[in-house]
Amino acid sequence: MNPAPLAVTAGNAARVYGAVNPAFTGKVIGAVNGDTFTETFTTTATASSIVGSYSIVPVVSGAALANYTVTKTNGTLAITQAGTSTSFALSNQNLTLTASVVSLTSGTPTGNVSFLGGQTLIGTGALTNRVASYTATSVLLRMF
16 A cells, blocks of 8 residues: 655744744645644744744654655744834034934844934944944034
8 A cells, every 4th residue: 555645834934033933833735534643843943043044844743644655844934133112312512422222022232323414324333232322523514
């Protein structure tokens, strides 16, 4: 007797950086004779995994599994950049621009903040403990 084909496919999912993984789903196609199977889906991604794509791997079990030729298809978990909330302050006495950046999920934002005058880059500041600053050497006045 030839084994019946059984296809186990993990669905795709997405989340932002810092969030927990969602519940993974998928489907099993090809069960015959009332056979039932239990499917689970795993990934190596954790809440602290960096932005990127991670495999969602299907696993299937069941008493009649030996009667099947199983084909598994991975899904993809897409981790996207988390949103932030940014507030700005200006000190007129020393011309210091300050940006405070807070994650909308978890973790501490890192990187640089670009300070713009309209669409012109004035300067940049590295985030340290969620704060970046830039001290201007002069003030540009625009007359309208």
